[in-house]
Amino acid sequence: MFENLTEKFERAFKVLKGxxxxxxxxxxxxxxxxxxxxxxxxxxxSTAKNFTNSVKEKALGRNxxxxxxxxxxxIKICHEELVELMGGNESEINLKQNPSIVLMSGxxxxxxxxxxxxxxxxxxxxxxxxxxxxxxxxxxxxAIDQLHVLGEQLNIDVYSDKEEKNPxxxxxxxxxxxxxxxxxxxxxxTAGRLAIDEQMMNEIAQIKNTIEPSETLFVVDSxxxxxxxxxxxxxxxxxxxxxxxLTKLDGDTRGGAALTIKSVxxxxxxxxxTGEKMDALDVFYPSRMADRILGMGDVVSLVEKAQEQFDExxxxxxxxxxxxxxxxxxxxxxxxxxxxxMGNMKDLMGMIPGMGKAVKDIDIKDDAFxxxxxxxxxxxxxxxxxxxxxxxxxxxRIASGSGTNMxxxxxxxxQFDDMKKMMKLMSNPRNMAGMMNQLxxxxxxxxxx
Numbered sequence: 001m002f003e004n005l006t007e008k009f010e011r012a013f014k015v016l017k018g019x020x021x022x023x024x025x026x027x028x029x030x031x032x033x034x035x036x037x038x039x040x041x042x043x044x045x046s047t048a049k050n051f052t053n054s055v056k057e058k059a060l061g062r063n064x065x066x067x068x069x070x071x072x073x074x075i076k077i078c079h080e081e082l083v084e085l086m087g088g089n090e091s092e093i094n095l096k097q098n099p100s101i102v103l104m105s106g107x108x109x110x111x112x113x114x115x116x117x118x119x120x121x122x123x124x125x126x127x128x129x130x131x132x133x134x135x136x137x138x139x140x141x142x143a144i145d146q147l148h149v150l151g152e153q154l155n156i157d158v159y160s161d162k163e164e165k166n167p168x169x170x171x172x173x174x175x176x177x178x179x180x181x182x183x184x185x186x187x188x189x190t191a192g193r194l195a196i197d198e199q200m201m202n203e204i205a206q207i208k209n210t211i212e213p214s215e216t217l218f219v220v221d222s223x224x225x226x227x228x229x230x231x232x233x234x235x236x237x238x239x240x241x242x243x244x245x246l247t248k249l250d251g252d253t254r255g256g257a258a259l260t261i262k263s264v265x266x267x268x269x270x271x272x273x274t275g276e277k278m279d280a281l282d283v284f285y286p287s288r289m290a291d292r293i294l295g296m297g298d299v300v301s302l303v304e305k306a307q308e309q310f311d312e313x314x315x316x317x318x319x320x321x322x323x324x325x326x327x328x329x330x331x332x333x334x335x336x337x338x339x340x341x342m343g344n345m346k347d348l349m350g351m352i353p354g355m356g357k358a359v360k361d362i363d364i365k366d367d368a369f370x371x372x373x374x375x376x377x378x379x380x381x382x383x384x385x386x387x388x389x390x391x392x393x394x395x396x397r398i399a400s401g402s403g404t405n406m407x408x409x410x411x412x413x414x415q416f417d418d419m420k421k422m423m424k425l426m427s428n429p430r431n432m433a434g435m436m437n438q439l440x441x442x443x444x445x446x447x448x449x
Contacts, residue, residue, distance in 0.1 A: 050263075101185075105217065118281040134160070217244070243269070244268070329387055
């Protein structure tokens with residue numbers, strides 16, 4: 001996500017490396033590179049020009065402190081401007097009504113039906129809402145079937161009526177059904193087209209005027225770049241939606257839609273789809289996205305993903321086992337499974353500051369832990385609970401059973417032992433305090449930190 005844009009921004013800031021101050025001459029070359037980076041990312045020309053003009057104005061108007069280099073100051077100003085360009089603060093979905101009605105709009109193929117399912121899961125699991133999905137695409141029976149499959153998979157109710165051909169009536173009946181059965185939120189999935197047409201626009205406008213949703217979302221494929229922005233403008237002119245959803249942001253996207261939509265339609269991006277799994281949906285935070293674009297990582301999102309898989313009671317039990325030196329391969333396997341639930345490994349590593357560039361060209365597959373799990377599953381319950389009994393004959397049997405070899409088995413056992421020692425060390429508050437003091441000393445002696 002945004003890898004090319006990040007790389008080009010880094011190249012632009014190198015122009016100021018070693019400069020003692022910001023001048024009109026050295027900033028001109030930097031901003032030329034920044035503008036080129038934005039245009040390559042499919043940001044429209046006027047937005048890119050306004051962005052660089054604003055950065056230049058602010059950069060020349062600021063004094064460079066002795067502790068801050070011109071390059072660092074430029075990164076800070078660009079970060080501020082990127083956050084502003086993408087909307088400033090995050091924008092929450094409006095769920096104040098009971099039931100709250102959310103209307104989906106967008107072209108066919110934008111991921112609208114899938115997003116409806118994802119949002120349903122998000123509201124159910126994270127907001128504690130009783131959700132009803134409504135199938136109002138009367139032109140594509142597969143869309144109705146798809147929503148039912150998603151509903152069954154997510155254990156969320158779906159309302160549809162294949163006999164009724166009027167989407168307005170289906171939506172009205174669904175809302176009445178929701179009121180009668182105490183649903184908190186109604187998510188209305190509507191028909192899309194391969195291109196914008198008058199019939200489609202009139203239909204979505206009629207549905208909106210009739211059901212008066214508390215929130216209307218425009219769902220768009222971020223991989224379509226500038227076309228996504230143009231489509232958003234056409235929809236906004238007709239139905240005046242409340243927010244944008246960018247799907248497929250994990251794909252080969254250059255980022256132009258995320259950077260341009262807010263400035264063109266003046267509507268916030270509310271959610272982004274970051275993968276194929278149904279829980280791959282994130283609230284859009286402009287500040288965190290700016291961090292990622294500028295190669296700063298996104299530690300806050302990483303911590304939040306970890307907390308979603310965090311079980312306090314389980315953590316307390318695990319800490320006791322670590323303190324007593326009883327951490328075993330069952331615990332190790334449990335931790336691996338929690339990490340896997342957090343999402344795509346490459347995306348997770350990219351959230352760590354400085355790691356995005358390091359893993360850019362590395363192919364990290366979702367099944368990266370598969371051989372590790374195979375080795376552990378090939379152990380007997382007694383071996384998992386007592387790793388010390390793993391002698392050569394046992395290791396040979398495990399290697400054979402897991403389709404690996406002795407080298408890989410020995411490597412895993414060593415990694416396990418190292419991890420066990422480190423966890424025991426970190427579980428002692430005195431040791432942690434000493435390590436933090438050492439890090440502070442190192443930071444003070446390192447240039448640029």
